[in-house]
Amino acid sequence: MTHLHAPRATRAGGEATGVPTYGWLIVAALSATTTVGYGVLYYAYAVFLTPMATALHTGTTVIAGALTCSILASAAAAVPVGRWLDRHGARALMTGGSIAATLLLLAWSRVHTILALYLVWTGIGVATACVLYEAAFAVVIAWFRERRGTALLAVTVVAGFASSIFLPLTGHLVGRYGWRSAILVLAAIHAAITIPGHLLVRRAPRPVADERQAPPGTAGKTPSAAGADRSRxxxxxxxxxxxxxxxxxxxxxxxxxxxxxxxxxxxxxxxxxxxxxxxxxxxxxxxxxxxxxxxxxxxxxxxxxxxxxxxxxxxxxxxxxxxxxxxxxxxxxxxxxxxxxxxxxxxxxxxxxxxxxxxxxxxxxxxxxxxxxxxxxxxxxxxxxxxxxxxxxxxxxxxxxxxxxxxxxxxxxxxxxxxxxxxxxxxxxxxxx
Missing domain, CATH: 1.20.1250.20 (MFS general substrate transporter like domains)
Structure with missing residues (x-):
């Protein structure tokens, strides 16, 4: 029985082809965006349970159910998001997901019914599938080979402090400004860091092996050759x-x-x-x-x-x-x-x-x-x-x-x-x- 490892090829330096320095810039950007993403789109929610339950005249269990719906929506989106990432890369998807998540945060600050809360957080769940670890790891995996573990570690170590940063920050904001205004502040932080951060992401260049294996005459990348590359x-x-x-x-x-x-x-x-x-x-x-x-x-x-x-x-x-x-x-x-x-x-x-x-x-x-x-x-x-x-x-x-x-x-x-x-x-x- 043959091992199922897919063939991999990189330059001598170990990273994917291209300039490794830019790969580390992407790692730095994704470290920041995943930290803010997890902090705002997941951990902060716990702080809003009680004030939202009071404002919407319901129990915390009902409010917590919206976060469960968000997680399940993220699961439903995982496979199509993965296919998109493999086929098209991450820049458009992650940037669009950040914009959508920011707009949904603004909508969250204005909800007055349980139905609206659940709809908003279902949308946020789809957005999180586009911007958090799964998408970030796909980018890092594509850019790095021999130093892949270090690059992944950098992203996860920084993002590991998301709860330590955003739980107390959210508590302070809610205590000082109220829960609706606190969400607006978090939305501003999210937009300011994640949208430009994801705009920095670009697809890793094609490995050298792919260039060597390309059929003769395709170096000019005509439309038909590009289509053949995509089909292959x-x-x-x-x-x-x-x-x-x-x-x-x-x-x-x-x-x-x-x-x-x-x-x-x-x-x-x-x-x-x-x-x-x-x-x-x-x-x-x-x-x-x-x-x-x-x-x-x-x-x-x-x-x-x-x-x-x-x-x-x-x-x-x-x-x-x-x-x-x-x-x-x-x-x-x-x-x-x-x-x-x-x-x-x-x-x-x-x-x-x-x-x-x-x-x-x-x-x-x-x-x-x-x-x-x-x-x-x-x-x-x-x-x-x-x-x-x-x-x-x-x-x-x-x-x-x-x-x-x-x-x-x-x-x-x-x-x-x-x-x-x-x-x-x-x-x-x-x-x-």
């Missing part, structure tokens, strides 16, 4: 996607990252409530849970360093095992302050791991030709898991009367994620035998 590229993308979806390793990756996403989403929503249930004060619980954002950056750094000595799948599986052990121990040691902090540290180390490992594994395994399409296919179940896992955890908590089975279930999901990644390694080994 489309055919190659279809071949890579078809081979990948028949690869057991691809679906093992899907299982691994769906399980990890579900665990992370459940922890992110329920950790404060569980620590409070264990007897800690709400302030201590919130401060301890706040370590998760900082530790996600630490986990990304540790994973990147480990990948240099081991395969990405093995390094990521090791992080998931640490996360599983910490979650399993939380009910045993979490009633004490030190135990709660240490267990949270262990869980938090796994928070940002899949974010940086998944694009690296996909690109290494299948190449860059159809990366965005393959990533988009995976993004659908991953995003659905992110949306539904907290609801499932809440249902288990209500059915059992405490969080014990929720936390042990989270540990089990981390074990499943690690085992699935190790399965990928076994599949690779058998295919090479």
């Amino acid at each position: 590229d489309d055919g190659e993308r279809r071949r890579v996607v078809s081979a990948a979806v028949r690869d057991p390793g691809y679906w093992a990756l899907a299982v691994a990252f769906v399980a990890s996403n579900a665990a992370v989403a459940a922890v992110g929503v329920h950790l404060v409530a569980y620590l409070t249930e264990l007897g800690h004060t709400p302030q201590f619980a919130a401060n301890t849970a706040g370590l998760l954002g900082i530790l996600s950056v630490t986990g990304r750094l540790a994973t990147t360093a480990t990948i240099r000595r081991a395969s990405p799948a093995t390094a990521t599986a090791a992080m998931f095992v640490v996360q599983a052990g910490a979650a399993a121990c939380l009910p045993l040691v979490g009633r004490g302050n030190l135990g709660a902090v240490l267990a949270t540290l262990g869980v938090g180390l796994g928070f940002g791991v899949s974010t940086i490992a998944r694009p690296a594994i996909l690109a290494d395994r299948y190449g860059t030709t159809a990366y965005a399409t393959l990533s988009g296919i995976l993004a659908v179940p991953l995003t659905v898991a992110k949306a539904l896992a907290p609801l499932g955890a809440a249902a288990i908590r209500d059915a059992t009367g405490d969080y014990l089975w929720v936390v042990e279930g989270i540990a089990g999901l981390c074990v499943v994620a690690a085992a699935a990644l190790l399965t990928v390694r076994r599949v690779d080994g058998s295919s090479e035998a």
Whole structure:
């Protein structure tokens, strides 16, 4: 059985053809835009739950449902967005998505009904599919080869501070100006950084190998030759996607990252409530849970360093095992302050791991030709898991009367994620035998 890696070709310097310096400019731009995008279009929403519920005369559960709709809309858009990125590049899509998101933020500041809120946030969900990690990673993957891990790390490390920046900023804005005016300020910040930032994005030049393999006489890029190039590229993308979806390793990756996403989403929503249930004060619980954002950056750094000595799948599986052990121990040691902090540290180390490992594994395994399409296919179940896992955890908590089975279930999901990644390694080994 032959390995399913797509052919890749780069210049001697390791990056895609073109000027590497511009690739690093794009990395800097995407680091800023994803930080603002996640901060404004995701994390800030938590601050608006109570004031919006009061203003719209409803409960916070109803208000939170709009964010769930947004996440599901993002999942629905993931595959067509991935196909667009592979075929046309990211500049127009990401710039248009930033403009659309800004206009929808302005509309959000004027909503007066639940229906309007849900419609606006469904639109924001589609926009986020065009501008956040999935699209940004597709750009980075196309520009970099040997220093790809460093470039991905740069984007995710900076964006890892989105919650640390925008949660307190949004709280300050709401307290001082009210929630509607706070949204207008966030919309202005979003427009000022993301629109010009995405205008800097351009498609990575065609690799040298493609130039060498072009049919004689096409160097002038006549319309017919350009059309032939596009047809050949489309055919190659279809071949890579078809081979990948028949690869057991691809679906093992899907299982691994769906399980990890579900665990992370459940922890992110329920950790404060569980620590409070264990007897800690709400302030201590919130401060301890706040370590998760900082530790996600630490986990990304540790994973990147480990990948240099081991395969990405093995390094990521090791992080998931640490996360599983910490979650399993939380009910045993979490009633004490030190135990709660240490267990949270262990869980938090796994928070940002899949974010940086998944694009690296996909690109290494299948190449860059159809990366965005393959990533988009995976993004659908991953995003659905992110949306539904907290609801499932809440249902288990209500059915059992405490969080014990929720936390042990989270540990089990981390074990499943690690085992699935190790399965990928076994599949690779058998295919090479």
